[in-house]
Amino acid sequence: MIDLSIKEFLGKLGSAAPVPGGGGAAALGGALCSALCSMVAALTSGKKKYAQYQEDIDRIARETAEITETMENLIEKDAEAFEPLSKAYGIPKEAPNREQVLEEALRVACTAPLEILREACRLVPLLEELAVKGSRLVLSDVGVSAAACAMALRSAALNVYINTKLMKDRAYAENINLETKRLCGEQAVRCESVYAAVEEALTGGNGE
Template identity: 50%
Template sequence: MADTSASMGSLADLSCRDFTCELAARKSVPGGGGAAALAGALGIALCSMVGNFTAGKKRYAEVEEDVLCMMGEAEELRSKLIGLIDADAVAFEPLSRAYSIPRDDPARAQELEAATKEACSAPMEMMRACARSVELLEEMGEKGSRMLLSDIGCGAALCSAALISASLNVFVNTKALADRAYAESLEQEADQLLATYALRADALASLVARRIRGEE
């Protein structure tokens, strides 16, 4: 099977150039999951950026406490999403090993089921983190510096893409699970997060576009 992050150290520590080279290579990791986590991290990082340009400004003194609180949570989310780049890659290793077990081995089905469930974990966590990121971007869009409104829109667009991308990595794994109750529970949560937060992120990006173009 393809190489995994164990052979290259932490994917999250690579430069942008090197990460995209690894992503483009004929390897299974990093793949769509790692890219989704990075997109989400970039999205919430823009929320922090707007907060950093807002905090300390007299014009925004009334919302200073709220902005600082958002910045603290945004940094936690950014760190979590960056960590999920490697978590997603690590989860591929046991899945890769399970698929390589001979089909006539009685242990194959059990090991494959366990590894597939584990492979669902990181992308689900990405979706949850991105959903909260959208909420913070909405609030920062209302309270943060007007000069950085376009960055709020960019952050929302990135989080929308991250949510959709992470969901695909959930669904491709739940499809293979024998435990349909477990699979359907994850699918329902993923569908709800998509229906709520991908739409909210898209709406925020569209609102920003209209505002910066003077249409509202």
């Protein structure tokens, strides 16, 4: 998936093809966020005005590059997890092993969106730092990154829920749901705060 052009990826996303789907879109949103954060770090690095933050900017650049690569891999992982789930749905309902196979496939299908969610959570404190320490010339890109991160968080959460909803082991499902709701809820609010701060800075007369 990650070797497709943007046009090809969007074409598949908008088609009846089983993948990519919402999980791949969530990971792509996370990758866009981390890549934009890397851009902000790159355009801040070496600037005299932000010299006091240079070590932090270097660290942010390393972390966001790592997260971008992970998000790219998660686009693939999410697509790969759909195949066993699709096969499980194809097992005849009267087959004695159908329920067990489907349950395991649902657990596997939750793995990628949970990882996307956790990786997106790693981006939130970096966004908060860049909103303060990044170049004001690319402050709008920090806001775009915050919006993309919130999208990734919420999209990943929904892709968890669509699988846990069908699980027979409700205790297992509810544990995953609780973690997902906690992470998504807390971190999405922080993303919104970053976005609001950027919006205020851009519209409230606070320039360079």
